[in-house]
Amino acid sequence: MFRYQPRVLVPGAQNTVGTMFWHGSLAALLFLVGGCSQTPYLQVDQQYQSANRNDxxxxxxxxxxxxxxxxxxxxxxxxxxxxxxxxxxxxxxxxxxxxxxxxxxxxxxxxxxxxxxxxxxxxxxxxxxxxxxxxxxxxxxxxxxxxxxxxxxxxxxxxxxxxxxxxxxxxxxxxxxxxxxxxxxxxxxxxxxxxxxxxxxxxxxxxxxxxxxxxxxxxxxxYDAAVMQRYWQQLPALPEIKTVQRALKLYGYGIQVTGEHDVQSRAFLLAFQRHFVPEQLTGEPDLKTIAVLWALLEKYFPKALQQESSLQLLPPSASSLPSVSITPL
The missing domain is CATH 3.40.80.10 (Peptidoglycan recognition protein-like)
Structure with missing residues (x-):
């Protein structure tokens, strides 16, 4: 039977086991440190850039x-x-x-x-x-x-x-x-x-x-004043509220197209008027508000405006008619 014999380490004596253990631990530690220092720097190649992105x-x-x-x-x-x-x-x-x-x-x-x-x-x-x-x-x-x-x-x-x-x-x-x-x-x-x-x-x-x-x-x-005046002068009738909602949505507003002149419609019209028609805060789709909204769509979203038939408010010939300088009331 193996009997454990305690080993006494005497100062100044040759302690073989302790020395071997210390040397082994030190070697392992140096290996790990050395290994870490030799890890190659991560290189990321950026020569291939995708065009499929935005800010x-x-x-x-x-x-x-x-x-x-x-x-x-x-x-x-x-x-x-x-x-x-x-x-x-x-x-x-x-x-x-x-x-x-x-x-x-x-x-x-x-x-x-x-x-x-x-x-x-x-x-x-x-x-x-x-x-x-x-x-x-x-x-x-x-x-x-x-x-x-x-x-x-x-x-x-x-x-x-x-x-x-x-x-x-x-x-x-x-x-x-x-x-x-x-x-x-x-x-x-x-x-x-x-x-x-x-x-x-x-x-x-x-x-x-x-x-x-x-x-x-x-x-x-x-908006361009001349374009706004053209709509203001030549618009045959005010559009339905559903058409106004679609126009606001096309411009960017987060309005729901409900077809009803509801609370959200008044709120969005007020927001639009604060921005573009601050002298006319009614929350109603009045003539000047409509003229300004369509003038903005014609300026910034002309293709989308042309493609949406329900947003064509003026007869085809009206866009070619000259505008008369009149200050809206």
Whole structure:
């Protein structure tokens, strides 16, 4: 029978077993370290590039903060029960909460390659949840909308619209041009307001935001006045609500084609009017609203407009008739 004989290691003596164990462990460790250091660097060959792709960022969404600089910065950067953020925040002149020793400038709060939480439950074109596909820009502006608490019946919201600061708008224009230069999938009809993508809940950037000025400076969409006037003058009758819904959907709005002038139809028409007909906030498909909508479709979606027979509002000869310069009432 094998009997275990304990071995005493005497300091200074030749301890064969311990020495062999130590040398073996050291050798194994050196082998592992040496093996790791000799692992070849991973090389990725990028010579074959697929043409079947597009940019992840397809939209820019513009908001107002409904508060001053400090309030806006706190809401957009600090944890809270309903966290929100944006990629950029632009202050305005004359804000007493903005540092007096700081010039107005653009502040980046979230890197563009990361999702900012600014769009919420939203839709444009065939995309929903636009946080995944957009860059969000917040403008410090103290416009706001609200409803009376404990109201007895459905009432219109009370909205206070504040003008936008010219210096702030110049910063915005420079930022947008830089973003568009780097994200070529952001076409004019994809430069949007928050109310365009969430019309049932949001009103920003509101009726004072200068969409026409922005488009005149090369950013975003606007209609041609002559084309709008042609539709306004020559339209034989207002289209059915189902046709209006189809037109809004073709432009990009996430409206459902129900054929009914329902709550969502009024909300989407209001959103469209805030953007393009701010002097006429009715939520109704009136003559000027229809003329503006079809002028936009003719400018930005001419092929789709021609292919959809139900959207042909004017007789074939009408498009060749000259427009008379008349200011719509």
């Amino acid at each position: 992840r960022v397809r939209f820019v969404v513009i908001h107002y903060t409904a508060g001053n600089w400090q309030h806006s910065l706190d809401i957009l950067t600090k944890p809270n029960k309903r966290p929100v953020s944006s990629h950029y925040l632009i202050p305005q002149s004359g804000d007493k909460t903005y540092p007096a020793d700081q010039a107005l400038k653009v502040y980046q709060l979230v890197p563009e390659q990361q999702r900012a939480w600014h769009a919420g439950g939203s839709q444009w074109e065939d995309r929903s949840g636009l946080n995944d596909h957009s860059i969000g820009i917040e403008l410090v502006n103290e416009s706001w909308c609200g409803q009376r608490p404990n109201r007895l019946q459905q009432q219109a919201e009370l909205c206070v619209a504040a003008d936008f600061d010219p210096a702030q708008l110049q910063l915005l224009l420079g930022l947008l041009k830089d973003i568009l230069a780097r994200n070529t999938d952001i076409t004019p009809t994809r430069v949007l307001g928050h109310s365009d993508i969430v019309p049932l809940r949001k009103q920003d950037p509101g009726i004072r935001f200068p969409w026409q000025w922005l488009a005149a400076n090369g950013v975003g969409a606007w």
